[in-house]
Amino acid sequence: MQFIKSDINIDFIGKRKIAFILSVLFILISFGSLVAKKGPRYGIDFAGGTLIQVQFQDPVEINPVKSGLAALGMSGSSVQAFGDAGNNEYLIRTDNSMATGQDFTNRFKSALADAAGGPVEIRRVEMVGPQVGKDLREKALFAMFYALLFITFYISGRFEKKWMVSGVVAILLFVAVYVVSLFDASIPVLMVAALLVTIVLFWFLELKYAMGAILALVHDVTITVGIFSLFDKEFTLPIIAALLTIIGYSLNDTIIVFDRIRENLRRHHKNPMDLIINRSVNETLSRTILTSLTTLAVLVSLFVLGGGIIHDFAFAMIVGALIGTYSSVFVASPILLIWQKKAQS
Numbered sequence: 001m002q003f004i005k006s007d008i009n010i011d012f013i014g015k016r017k018i019a020f021i022l023s024v025l026f027i028l029i030s031f032g033s034l035v036a037k038k039g040p041r042y043g044i045d046f047a048g049g050t051l052i053q054v055q056f057q058d059p060v061e062i063n064p065v066k067s068g069l070a071a072l073g074m075s076g077s078s079v080q081a082f083g084d085a086g087n088n089e090y091l092i093r094t095d096n097s098m099a100t101g102q103d104f105t106n107r108f109k110s111a112l113a114d115a116a117g118g119p120v121e122i123r124r125v126e127m128v129g130p131q132v133g134k135d136l137r138e139k140a141l142f143a144m145f146y147a148l149l150f151i152t153f154y155i156s157g158r159f160e161k162k163w164m165v166s167g168v169v170a171i172l173l174f175v176a177v178y179v180v181s182l183f184d185a186s187i188p189v190l191m192v193a194a195l196l197v198t199i200v201l202f203w204f205l206e207l208k209y210a211m212g213a214i215l216a217l218v219h220d221v222t223i224t225v226g227i228f229s230l231f232d233k234e235f236t237l238p239i240i241a242a243l244l245t246i247i248g249y250s251l252n253d254t255i256i257v258f259d260r261i262r263e264n265l266r267r268h269h270k271n272p273m274d275l276i277i278n279r280s281v282n283e284t285l286s287r288t289i290l291t292s293l294t295t296l297a298v299l300v301s302l303f304v305l306g307g308g309i310i311h312d313f314a315f316a317m318i319v320g321a322l323i324g325t326y327s328s329v330f331v332a333s334p335i336l337l338i339w340q341k342k343a344q345s
Helices: 013-036 062-071 102-116 130-160 163-181 187-204 208-230 237-267 273-283 285-305 308-344
Strands: 049-056 078-082 089-094 120-128
Touching: 013 208, 013 273, 013 308, 049 102, 062 078, 062 089, 062 102, 102 120, 130 163, 130 187, 130 208, 130 237, 163 187, 187 208, 208 237, 208 308, 237 273, 237 285, 237 308, 273 285, 273 308, 285 308
Parallel strands: none
Antiparallel strands: 049 089, 049 120, 078 089
């Protein structure tokens, strides 16, 4: 079955200005939301504290649950319904890292059972200290930065045969970021500064494929995090795993398009660059759409049927798959055209 005709010729490059405006708009909205909310809403993993998942045998409202927590001296805790309404499950979060031994468990169950008028089961308890949460947050940022850095090293080596130049840049940035981080620098500020320096270096060293890839990946991660902020969803370790997966997924799409652009540059080197890029995107369009649709089918199934534990992870992956497909066509590829105009000027 032929999903897309082989002679299709959609003018993607001709619409690049509209796409750039949309991307800038989404990024500004993402930054605006993050600034207004003073960063992402960190979960227990990164903020520290205690999370307890409970299930009641009979239906119960939130107010009796809060009354039981007040009796335990946990009146400042947040209570949120979890999963399907018929499951009678709640997530209880407190900013304090509490001792959760057997004595606490017995007192906790007794207080909630008295307040709710029925038996209660503790399904899950997670406790993270504030320092551990801070360390995990910093390591998550380092993981994403180093993933981006070594991906661009691979792109430069594969597509431009500049293994030595890109390798030296990657090592120098790695060492510089590591050394500066030892002096109690603000890790988020350090990561942003390092990414800006990386982009500037790629520009002056003429690593055009690497620059297209890293800008597309930063675009994808920024918008995904911004959407999480807009929907007030928690930022946890599984979401970091989702973001790293999104980076890999988006890069895979970008490499397929870049590979076809490189082939067509050899075959049709007399043609204008915009025609070559547009032709390459159209030739890989069938593969891009089929991959995206099959991936989204799995992710939507996880989102709908996977339950509360995996809900946010699936949501992040759905957003990332859509944004990643878009950026491979409308962000990474047009940057090569911008580069050619720079070289001709």
